[in-house]
Structure formats: C-alpha cells, structure tokens
Amino acid sequence: MAPVCVLVGAPGSGKTTTGRALAAALGVDFRDTDQDIEATAGKPIPEIFIDEGEEHFRTLEQVAVATALASFDGVLALGGGAILAEETRAALAGHTVIYLSVELTDAVRRVGLGVGRPLLAINPRATLKHLLDQRRPLYEQVATSTVATDGRSTEQVVDEVLSILKR
Numbered sequence: 001m002a003p004v005c006v007l008v009g010a011p012g013s014g015k016t017t018t019g020r021a022l023a024a025a026l027g028v029d030f031r032d033t034d035q036d037i038e039a040t041a042g043k044p045i046p047e048i049f050i051d052e053g054e055e056h057f058r059t060l061e062q063v064a065v066a067t068a069l070a071s072f073d074g075v076l077a078l079g080g081g082a083i084l085a086e087e088t089r090a091a092l093a094g095h096t097v098i099y100l101s102v103e104l105t106d107a108v109r110r111v112g113l114g115v116g117r118p119l120l121a122i123n124p125r126a127t128l129k130h131l132l133d134q135r136r137p138l139y140e141q142v143a144t145s146t147v148a149t150d151g152r153s154t155e156q157v158v159d160e161v162l163s164i165l166k167r
C-alpha cells in the first residue's frame with residue numbers, strides 16, 4: 001500500500017489546504033502527518049515543542065511519516081520540516097512526491113504571524129527566509145514533480161497536481 005501522492009513543501013505552501021481539496025477531487029482520504037503526531041502525543045504541536053523540544057518532535061515525525069507511507073493509500077501531506085531527516089528522504093524514494101513550492105513573499109503572507117507554527121513564532125519573515133534557503137534543495141531532492149504555488153489559487157494548484165497524476 002502506498003499513498004496516491006505525498007505533498008512536501010515549506011510552511012504556507014498549502015500542503016494541508018491543497019491536500020484536502022486534492023483528496024476530495026480524487027475521492028480518496030486525506031492524511032496529514034502533523035495531525036497524526038498530535039493524535040499520538042495527545043497535544044498540539046506547539047505544546048510538544050514547549051514540553052519536549054524540537055528534537056523529540058522530529059523523532060515523532062519520522063515515525064509518523066514511516067507509518068503513513070506504509071499504511072495509507074490516499075493523499076498524504078508531510079510537515080514542512082519532515083524532509084530534514086535523512087531517513088525520511090530515503091523512505092520517500094519510489095513514491096510520487098509533489099513539491100508545492102512557495103517563495104518568501106507569498107509564504108509570509110500565508111502564515112501571517114505563525115500562529116500554531118512554533119518555529120515561526122518569532123520574526124516569521126527572517127525565519128522563513130532561512131528555512132526556504134536551507135530546505136529548497138531537500139524538497140527538490142525528494143520530489144518527483146514540482147508545482148509552483150506563488151500567486152495561484154488552491155484550485156489552480158489542485159488542477160496542476162491532478163494533471164501530473166494522470167500522466
């Protein structure tokens with residue numbers, strides 16, 4: 001069993017929003033590893049960062065991604081930083097991975113003050129710039145296709161992903 005497709009990209013790229021709409025269009029389930037982690041931990045992501053720290057969160061995330069890749073056959077969205085783990089990048093090999101790219105201007109506009117996103121709680125613009133610079137090569141490395149989302153509506157992004165999946 002494998003997901004129809006896996007969505008990766010930075011915070012604000014629209015993995016959750018686009019993923020839900022894409023799953024609805026395909027008539028399959030949607031799953032988001034951020035929500036799986038919250039269900040397992042029994043608390044929201046910001047509280048995991050506060051109580052146990054980012055490293056612990058990354059461990060939970062690696063397990064959540066591996067579990068979903070092995071047991072889920074719908075549209076799967078990963079957390080923005082999931083691709084930081086080498087094991088996760090390796091586990092994505094052989095899957096259909098769509099990189100939803102977003103540049104700084106649109107990403108900042110979409111995440112606002114970073115509510116619910118602990119890494120962006122302070123100075124979201126500078127932090128996002130750093131995250132994008134650090135992660136762009138990693139998203140590109142795992143992706144089988146890239147869909148640019150800047151200046152495009154969720155519907156336009158979904159349509160492009162659907163046309164990629166039909167190929």
Ligand SMILES: Nc1ncnc2c1ncn2[C@@H]1O[C@H](COP(=O)(O)OP(=O)(O)OP(=O)(O)O)[C@@H](O)[C@H]1O
Pocket residue numbers: 009010011012013014015016017018034079080110111117149152153154157
């Ligand atoms: N193509 C788009 N155009 C405009 N706004 C969008 C688009 N896609 C998503 N958004 C908006 O941007 C915000 C962030 O989207 P979303 O939560 O789906 O991002 P994400 O990639 O899942 O982020 P995270 O990595 O933090 O989970 C939401 O308010 C959403 O409505």
Ligand SMILES: O=C(O)C1=C[C@@H](O)[C@@H](O)[C@H](O)C1
Pocket residue numbers: 010011034045078079080081082116117118119
């Ligand atoms: O970009 C990141 O590192 C994160 C993105 C979110 O999806 C969550 O997984 C968490 O807030 C960390």
Ligand SMILES: [Mg+2]
Pocket residue numbers: 015016017032034077
């Ligand atoms: Mg999300």
